[in-house]
Amino acid sequence: MDSRDKHVHLWKSFSFAIAGIKTALWSERNMRIHFFVSLIAIGFSIFFSISKWEWLFVIVAIGGIFSLEMVNTAIERVVDLVTEDYHPLAKQAKDLAAGAVFIYAITAVVIGTIIFLPYFFRWLI
């Protein structure tokens, strides 16, 4: 593979990844909820002029939840592809993936609370 082929290959992988993000945003209700909540979090971050360190946590929380939700969606798709019948392993796979998203979502809420609550109190009083 010469360097031009590698370039084309890299560009194709990138376009497939973008297609995946679009699919997730259009087809998954949870992704749209994450998108909406992320916009609010970014809005608060700008409004309160949070510090560089706080931005890092906000970015990790937002990036993490989007990535994990997409992995969850991918697992759901593969399970549905393998079987449409009820199967205890299919249930476990989907429930485990959903559990992973749930854990990260709680983590993100805790991060948001730790960062934004003091700003809210200072803003109120």
Ligand SMILES: Nc1ncnc2c1ncn2[C@@H]1O[C@H](COP(=O)(O)OP(=O)(O)OP(=O)(O)O)[C@@H](O)[C@H]1O
């Ligand atoms: N083939 C299956 N066999 C056994 N249980 C299943 C199967 N498919 C789904 N389930 C159970 O139903 C639950 C919901 O499945 P579904 O595919 O609707 O995912 P979902 O979490 O509702 O998806 P979304 O995030 O898109 O709303 C799963 O978490 C799992 O417990």
